[in-house]
Amino acid sequence: MAGILFRVFFESVSDFLECLRLYFTPDIVIMLRGEWQESYWPHLKMLVYFGLSIGSGFMARYSLTHYFS
Numbered sequence: 001m002a003g004i005l006f007r008v009f010f011e012s013v014s015d016f017l018e019c020l021r022l023y024f025t026p027d028i029v030i031m032l033r034g035e036w037q038e039s040y041w042p043h044l045k046m047l048v049y050f051g052l053s054i055g056s057g058f059m060a061r062y063s064l065t066h067y068f069s
Contacts, residue, residue: 022038
């Protein structure tokens with residue numbers, strides 16, 4: 001599911017890496033660099049991407065154990 005969502009959220013691998021860099025950079029550093037406005041959308045994309053990927057993994061895990069146990 002994460003592979004399918006990757007194509008929906010990111011244009012390329014470099015776009016993903018830039019979003020990842022901004023996601024894990026502390027907010028105070030982003031603010032000092034003057035990238036505060038530019039970091040909002042990539043941060044939101046990464047948060048939703050991680051949430052949906054992990055959430056779909058958990059849903060698949062618990063759904064499969066429910067049906068096959």
